[in-house]
Amino acid sequence: MxxxxxxxxxxxxxxxxxxxxxxxxxxxxxxxxxxxxxxxxxxxxxxxxxxxxxxxxxxxxxxxxxxxxxxxxNNNSGSRTSGSGYYPQARPLPSMAPVSTHGSKRAVLCGVSYNGQRYRLNGTVNDVKCMRYFLIQKLGFPSDCILVLTEEESDPSLIPTKNNIRKALKWLVQGCQSGDSLIFHYSGHGSQQPDFNMDEVDGYDEMLWPVDHQTEGTILDDEINATIVRPLPRGARLHAIVDACHSGTVLDLPFVCRMERDGKYMWENQGCKSAIYKGTSGGLAVTLSACDDHQVSVDTTALSGNASTGAMTYSFIQAAQNEPGLTYGRLLNAMRQTIRDTNIGSHLNGPVKSLLKKVLHPKSPQVPQLSSSETFDVYSKHFVP
Known part of the structure; x- marks a missing residue:
């Protein structure tokens, strides 16, 4: 039907x-x-x-x-035109201007450092800078179609507060059409809370932490799904790259790829638990996340030398740029292998180190995850953002 x-x-x-x-x-x-x-x-x-x-x-x-x-x-100031008189300088910020070109590429990159807080992260801004360079230089994203939110921005509307992140996510899907390619990259803290609307298989909702989460609250997976997943039209693609703890199902996509260490996999249907539709309006939404819902991810210097980065962001960019046109299965395996081969535990950064040492188990490191709005053969479908 x-x-x-x-x-x-x-x-x-x-x-x-x-x-x-x-x-x-x-x-x-x-x-x-x-x-x-x-x-x-x-x-x-x-x-x-x-x-x-x-x-x-x-x-x-x-x-x-x-x-x-x-x-x-009432205002005599303005920009002079070639003719007589003036015209008002009423225009939106370039970064928030709607993009409606058919087949366009646009991205929201959000890095939250939590400056001045005891759980400050050192690598999130580096993650965003690396991702921006990768999207522009390797994937052909126009620089003026990439919206960056970090605490280093001088524009108050680009600080990663809860309100600004919400606005950025709405901007990402505004006017989306068939052929569009959208990227949402988040590097920051994530966590879980008990699921109150009974739509989670494990009984927990996942969430992201804006810089002002202590006063304004977190952003739940239910809201992220409703904002950028369900409006996605047929023929459009959304890739979410989420470098945060407890991020396995942070977009609430219906299908989770359960892949074993030898590469064998099966799709787990988590949408059957919810009476509320969690898929798209015909488009394809895919999440590559730092770890499973019960795991934590790390901010480390182990992968890039002296510079702090998120382990997931680094491993994603390394795999995607070293092997253009790789399949989703190959991408996921390459990311996991990079993290497995690195002694991340000995390079944990900042105040997070003592906290993570209490919860990280050497036999249970972070394992990047793949989830999707639809099932597909991960070893034949190519990663095309």
């Missing part, structure tokens, strides 16, 4: 879901809507909400234009 489009009961945004979905979680307004197939009252109710939402958008746009015109008339 074909998939169908369902309207959010609050903001009326259209979401594509499989035919037997019982509920949807809106990525725009975060409202959960129970799906009632072929109910004319519900459809009429949603149509009214949709029309009301459109009218509000039109009024807000008109109001913004009027305010801009008034501000322009």
């Amino acid at each position: 074909a998939s169908k489009r369902v309207s959010c009961s609050y903001c009326a945004v259209q979401i594509t879901v499989p035919p037997h979905t019982h509920a949807i979680h809106c990525a725009v307004c975060q409202t959960i809507t129970r799906v009632q197939p072929n109910d004319p009252l519900v459809q009429a109710h949603n149509s009214v909400r949709h029309a009301t939402s459109k009218l509000k958008d039109m009024l807000n746009t008109a109001s913004s234009n009027i305010h801009m015109m008034v501000a322009t008339m």
